[in-house]
Amino acid sequence: MKKTPALKLYIRAFSYLGPDKGLYVLGVLMSCCEFALLFALPYVNQALIDMVTGARSGNIMLTMLLMLGLFLLLVPPVVYGAFLRAKCSQRSVARVQKRIFGHICRMPHGAQVRYRTGDYITRLSDDAGRCGNMLGGFSVVQLLRFIAVFPATLILLLINDWRIALISLAYGGVNIALSMYLNPKAKGQEAVAKEEIDSSASFLVEAMRNIPVIRVFVMQKALGERYREICGRVREKRIRYQDWIGLTYGVVDFFAQSAQAVGFILGVLLSLGRGSLGQAVFNATLMGMMGDAFYRLSTFLLLAQRNLVSIERVESLLSEPLEDLDRGSDSVSTEGETAVELRDVCFSYDGKSNAIDHLSLTLRRGEHLAVVGGSGGGKSTLIKLLEGFYAPDSGEIAWFGQTGLSLRAIRSLFGYVPQECGLFDGAIGENIALCRPDASQEEVESAAKAADIHETILSLPNGYNTLAGEGGGRLSGGQRQRAAIARALLKGSPILLLDEATASLDSEVEREVQACIERVSRGMTTVTVAHRLSTVENADRILVLEGGRIVEEGDFAGLMDMRGRFWEIYEGQMREEEIMGYLER
Numbered sequence: 001m002k003k004t005p006a007l008k009l010y011i012r013a014f015s016y017l018g019p020d021k022g023l024y025v026l027g028v029l030m031s032c033c034e035f036a037l038l039f040a041l042p043y044v045n046q047a048l049i050d051m052v053t054g055a056r057s058g059n060i061m062l063t064m065l066l067m068l069g070l071f072l073l074l075v076p077p078v079v080y081g082a083f084l085r086a087k088c089s090q091r092s093v094a095r096v097q098k099r100i101f102g103h104i105c106r107m108p109h110g111a112q113v114r115y116r117t118g119d120y121i122t123r124l125s126d127d128a129g130r131c132g133n134m135l136g137g138f139s140v141v142q143l144l145r146f147i148a149v150f151p152a153t154l155i156l157l158l159i160n161d162w163r164i165a166l167i168s169l170a171y172g173g174v175n176i177a178l179s180m181y182l183n184p185k186a187k188g189q190e191a192v193a194k195e196e197i198d199s200s201a202s203f204l205v206e207a208m209r210n211i212p213v214i215r216v217f218v219m220q221k222a223l224g225e226r227y228r229e230i231c232g233r234v235r236e237k238r239i240r241y242q243d244w245i246g247l248t249y250g251v252v253d254f255f256a257q258s259a260q261a262v263g264f265i266l267g268v269l270l271s272l273g274r275g276s277l278g279q280a281v282f283n284a285t286l287m288g289m290m291g292d293a294f295y296r297l298s299t300f301l302l303l304a305q306r307n308l309v310s311i312e313r314v315e316s317l318l319s320e321p322l323e324d325l326d327r328g329s330d331s332v333s334t335e336g337e338t339a340v341e342l343r344d345v346c347f348s349y350d351g352k353s354n355a356i357d358h359l360s361l362t363l364r365r366g367e368h369l370a371v372v373g374g375s376g377g378g379k380s381t382l383i384k385l386l387e388g389f390y391a392p393d394s395g396e397i398a399w400f401g402q403t404g405l406s407l408r409a410i411r412s413l414f415g416y417v418p419q420e421c422g423l424f425d426g427a428i429g430e431n432i433a434l435c436r437p438d439a440s441q442e443e444v445e446s447a448a449k450a451a452d453i454h455e456t457i458l459s460l461p462n463g464y465n466t467l468a469g470e471g472g473g474r475l476s477g478g479q480r481q482r483a484a485i486a487r488a489l490l491k492g493s494p495i496l497l498l499d500e501a502t503a504s505l506d507s508e509v510e511r512e513v514q515a516c517i518e519r520v521s522r523g524m525t526t527v528t529v530a531h532r533l534s535t536v537e538n539a540d541r542i543l544v545l546e547g548g549r550i551v552e553e554g555d556f557a558g559l560m561d562m563r564g565r566f567w568e569i570y571e572g573q574m575r576e577e578e579i580m581g582y583l584e585r
Helices: 006-015 018-031 034-053 060-106 117-136 138-160 162-209 211-216 220-271 277-318 379-386 407-411 428-435 441-450 454-458 477-491 507-520 556-562 565-584
Strands: 338-347 356-364 368-372 394-399 414-418 495-499 525-529 541-546 549-554
Touching: 006 117, 006 277, 018 060, 018 138, 034 060, 034 138, 060 117, 060 277, 117 162, 117 277, 138 162, 138 277, 162 220, 162 277, 220 277, 338 379, 356 379, 356 394, 356 525, 356 549, 368 379, 379 495, 379 525, 414 477, 428 441, 428 477, 441 454, 441 477, 477 507, 541 556, 541 565, 549 556, 549 565, 556 565
Parallel strands: 368 525, 368 541, 414 495, 495 525
Antiparallel strands: 338 356, 338 394, 541 549
């Protein structure tokens, strides 16, 4: 991860406030009212001690009442200032989270897959929260206190006794020097710990997604051991971080807590025969305040280092380039006989070996094209190229005879049904209407009827308002796929993409869903990526992809007669099904 200068990160943190900057500054200014009470303390201490010892005449009770009155006067603005800072801070957290989520959704597919799920989760939760705490939490108060107290106490000490002023400066300088040495080491340990926390979150998400697999294969013990190992690494990194934090806090605490005592001793020694006891207490209080100011600065630096790690992680994600959905032409005509044409297209993930290798093909309007082949042959890559998730390294793709279309226009051409249906934890009706939020209830129901799921939905307790559950977990596999088909139909796009849409279903449900697909796609321009070759028997044309090239092409009967690669894959699948059927008996 590229390192960003600390000052730039502070500025970025302030920018997260957005339109709340003015309100935040007002809160800061109101919080500064406490400094009036702080600066009054040395004078009050001196006056009270001199009155008690007889070095000064005055009314002790009146002095104490004045101090109490000042305290009562300053409490409301200080408290309200803290409220404003906290309010602005929490708004900035929400703003950062919204920005991160929006950025993730608009990142190019190639950039998205470089991050793990845990990377996104920790940035959206912990890191975004710390970005807000940088402004509204304890750390900013520490810095403000140092900025206000240090110069004032230094000037007062120089006026009263320059020797104590120089000793205080030296005392604080050693404190800051040690803090500056220790803080970067703590920051480094925090960054390493964050990476391990990302790994832990990613592992947990994967485990929750695959609970049935874990149970069936009795993997609880093995995965439990693996998770304990991950947690152990997190624990070790966090302990190292806490070791450095403890050492740093110990050093700055020692200098801060001893400053006033040292100041009092020096004040008494240097004031012997030349001033009152009150004067010595005055100087000691000022030195204690200066020591406390240096403590506040050290604490700010310590807390800031931790928060800077989070800001740096957020900024590294936000610096990822975004897809420009609107670059190119938004005007697309779906007239013409050619729906999609690939012209000598090459594409590589790593810049070395081609996943798609000089591929040319034409998808005719109204044609059902099936794409099959072994794993790694380029089927899914072809789908991603058609949808504009990746751009070809060479060659070009034309949609309805047009090139130079915007990504928004390209994606408007496709309805998409993936193997993982992509349902969200919301109402079933809302899931179907995600592609068209403005769709009427009648249109949603019409799409559901076409996908053979309308009656099933009506039989559920709350009909279309029934919650689908996380990932559609409250629905069966077939119901989830039918809901995904309904969503694709509701979009009303001219091309339907089916990316192994029935691969995760059992044989009986697969036949039912496949019959539904064939019925709704009849007459539509359709591209089917299939694992089971029995599902593409009715396709108009079948392409066999191997190594990113078309090695065979034809209809089902023709390819079977060729007894080539398609026939080999088909026969292998038939033997597998026979064996599985025998074992089930």
